[in-house]
Structure formats: structure tokens, C-alpha cells
Amino acid sequence: MYKQVYILLSLQKVMLIAIPVILFACNSNVNKKMTNDDLLAYCAAQAKATANSDDTDNNMPVVIDSGKTAWTKNNIYNWRSGFWPGIEWYLYESTKDEYWKKAAEKSTEKLVGVIDTIVANHDLGFQFYCSYGNGYRLTGNPAYKKVLLRAADSLAKLFNPNVGTILSWPSRVKEKGWPHNTIIDNMMNLELLFWAAKNGGSKNLYDIAVKHAETTMKNHFRPDFSTYHVLVYDTATGQVIKGVTHQGYADNSMWARGQAWAIYGFTMAYRETKNKEFLQTAINAVEIYLKRLPKDKIPYWDFDDPTIPYAPRDASAAAITASALIELSTLCTDSLSAKKYLIAAKDMLTELATDKYLSKEKNHAFLLFSTGNKPSNKDVEVPIIYADYYFIEALLRMKKYQ
Numbered sequence: 001m002y003k004q005v006y007i008l009l010s011l012q013k014v015m016l017i018a019i020p021v022i023l024f025a026c027n028s029n030v031n032k033k034m035t036n037d038d039l040l041a042y043c044a045a046q047a048k049a050t051a052n053s054d055d056t057d058n059n060m061p062v063v064i065d066s067g068k069t070a071w072t073k074n075n076i077y078n079w080r081s082g083f084w085p086g087i088e089w090y091l092y093e094s095t096k097d098e099y100w101k102k103a104a105e106k107s108t109e110k111l112v113g114v115i116d117t118i119v120a121n122h123d124l125g126f127q128f129y130c131s132y133g134n135g136y137r138l139t140g141n142p143a144y145k146k147v148l149l150r151a152a153d154s155l156a157k158l159f160n161p162n163v164g165t166i167l168s169w170p171s172r173v174k175e176k177g178w179p180h181n182t183i184i185d186n187m188m189n190l191e192l193l194f195w196a197a198k199n200g201g202s203k204n205l206y207d208i209a210v211k212h213a214e215t216t217m218k219n220h221f222r223p224d225f226s227t228y229h230v231l232v233y234d235t236a237t238g239q240v241i242k243g244v245t246h247q248g249y250a251d252n253s254m255w256a257r258g259q260a261w262a263i264y265g266f267t268m269a270y271r272e273t274k275n276k277e278f279l280q281t282a283i284n285a286v287e288i289y290l291k292r293l294p295k296d297k298i299p300y301w302d303f304d305d306p307t308i309p310y311a312p313r314d315a316s317a318a319a320i321t322a323s324a325l326i327e328l329s330t331l332c333t334d335s336l337s338a339k340k341y342l343i344a345a346k347d348m349l350t351e352l353a354t355d356k357y358l359s360k361e362k363n364h365a366f367l368l369f370s371t372g373n374k375p376s377n378k379d380v381e382v383p384i385i386y387a388d389y390y391f392i393e394a395l396l397r398m399k400k401y402q
Helices: 036-052 083-095 098-116 124-139 142-156 184-198 203-219 256-273 276-292 315-331 335-352 385-399
Strands: 004-011 015-022 059-063 072-075 180-183 230-233 240-244
Touching: 036 083, 036 098, 036 385, 059 083, 059 385, 083 098, 083 124, 083 385, 098 124, 098 142, 124 142, 124 184, 142 184, 142 203, 180 184, 180 203, 184 203, 184 256, 203 256, 203 276, 256 276, 256 315, 276 315, 276 335, 315 335, 315 385, 335 385
Parallel strands: none
Antiparallel strands: 004 015, 059 072, 180 230, 230 240
16 A cells, blocks of 8 residues: 655646655555654754754764764864754744754854864865755855855865866865865855845856756766766866765766766756756756666665675665755656656655665654765765755755655
């Protein structure tokens, strides 16, 4: 037995299609009675313990180590520092409970010191758009807008016009001998620039974001539309020196989270620009991802790990992709593609909502089995904060269409 609902999607503003979506297929691992609202309530309950124990220093939850219950925390300069405040803002959006608003404000405002330092990486989008961005969207707090505009200006300082992309990791220029390095993850940070250009920032911020996406579209994809993790460029000529990996299995392998960043990033870039090449790039990246997924829709950490089916899984890649596919389904002009991508997203969320992946009483996270950096044997098949962030984002996006 399964529960079926129909989701109406507006396509090209001229037609509506009714899409049947399986919410939770019956098997021994499935929470048969958990609706989307149930899952959002579950997230709030899980997060309460972390919020109640929030300390007064500038540390943020990032990962739950194997065998532990509570989150290990890093300081605000860690690239993952914006996800916990973002989760709290999403919980406020979901519950309308002032408790979460106050908690989110407290966590968000810890981050302001990050933009008063030398720009050390491209992750200002993750840090500020997930936190201050959601906060401004939900409250209109003018102080948040000022911080976001400052963060966007700081991020833009890493743009190299000779190359046409934002430098991802300044520290690895000397450390790795990568003169100008750009990682596929960087597509996610363009949303901060797009937002700033529409909200009082320089028009140049929009141009930088578009140029970065165009250059990435041209160079970062292999012929089969899998992505390199890192591209190394010559700073003077802008020519590609090489494509390598940092967190994937091999330089030419398809690292699951990297492919998820590409799907999400180019979907967002199309939404902001209406450049049809960006839409097609997102679709191309999706198609190879879906084609190579295992039957349960949760990817192994790298699609080319030779130890599959015994390789670690990455629930974070599934959550990121599910959230992206929900949005992509609303942007596609082809009704069959829209239906396909929405159902694929629902299938991913359905599997993540099983006892296998929900943390429940095991710890304070939403999801188990995300993989951060397998080559370094760091954060392998454990709860990671960005998995929870994109999981609740996907639930909220799905709710808009139910």
C-alpha cells in the first residue's frame, strides 16, 4: 500500500499538470505514518536539544562523531558555520514559533565577525546566505541586509577576470601549487552575489556571478556531464591547467556531493538569469546522476568507488539533490521532465525518511550516513550539518507544492 497525492505544477504559466507522487512506499524500514508535516515536526524536536544547549561562544554545530549524541562544534570561520543558523530559520518558517526566531537571531549574529577578516575562501555564500539570507527573507531586518551586502562585496574580491571565476581556496595556491583553483562547490555561493545585485549591491556582482557560471559550464564538465571537483587555471591566460579531485575517489571520478552542487548551482543560476544554457547544464548534470544512482536513490559517496556496493553512502548528496530537483521541476518547460524530477526528489526524500537514515533517538541530528571527506577518512557515514540543512529545505520546498 502507499499514499498518493497530486501536486499541481504551473508550467509556462499556461497549463497545469497533476503529478501523482508516492509519499511513503510500504516496506519494513519506512515510517508509514510520517507525512511531510510529521517530518518537519521531527526536525524541530531533534534540533531542540542542540538549541537548548547552545553556548555563548562563537562555535557552531558541524558533525556528530561516531558513537556520540551531540554535535561537535567548530568556530565561526569554518565553512559550515552558516548551516545551523539556517536550520533554525527554516524551523521558524515551518513552526512560526518565536522560540526558533530568537534562537536563529542569536546564532546568526555570531557570524558577523567573519566579514571583518581577510577573505580566506569562497564559502561566504554558505556562511552568510544560509544564515543572514534566510533571516532577512523572513524578517526584513535591515541590519541583516547590510551584512549580506558586505559579504557579497568580500566574496567578489576573489574574482579573477583573466580566468572568469572566483578563487575558491587562496591557501592552496602555494600549498598545492594551484595558481587559481575553482571547485564545483563554488556554484552555490553565487546566490549571494545574485541576491546582492538585486538588493542594493553593485551590478558588477551579477556580472561576476554570470561569468563564473559561464566559465564553470564551459570547463568543469566532462563529455558525459560528470564534474571535476577542482579545476586549476593559469592566472594570466585563464587556460585550464588540470582537473583534479580533493574529496572524491579519483581525478576523473564522479564525486556524489560535487555532482549535487552542480545540479543545485546551475538550477539556481537559471532561476536568477533565465539563461537556457544554465538550465540545460543542470539537466545534463541531473541525468547522469539519476542514471547512475543505486535503486534506493541514495548515492555512494563517489559513483566510481570500486568497493561499491560496500562503499560509504552520502545522505547529504541526496538531500542537496532532492532540494534542487524540486526547484528544477518548477523551472522545466517540458511537463514530462517536470514530473520526472519531482518524483525523483520525492523518492529520495522517501528513502531518507526511513529508519535507516533518520537519526531519531540515536543522536541530535536529522539524518545519518553522510560522508564529508573519504580520502582523508574524515566524517565518513556520520551526521553532518549541511545534510540536515538541505533536508529541511527540501521538506519546506515540497510542502509548497502539496
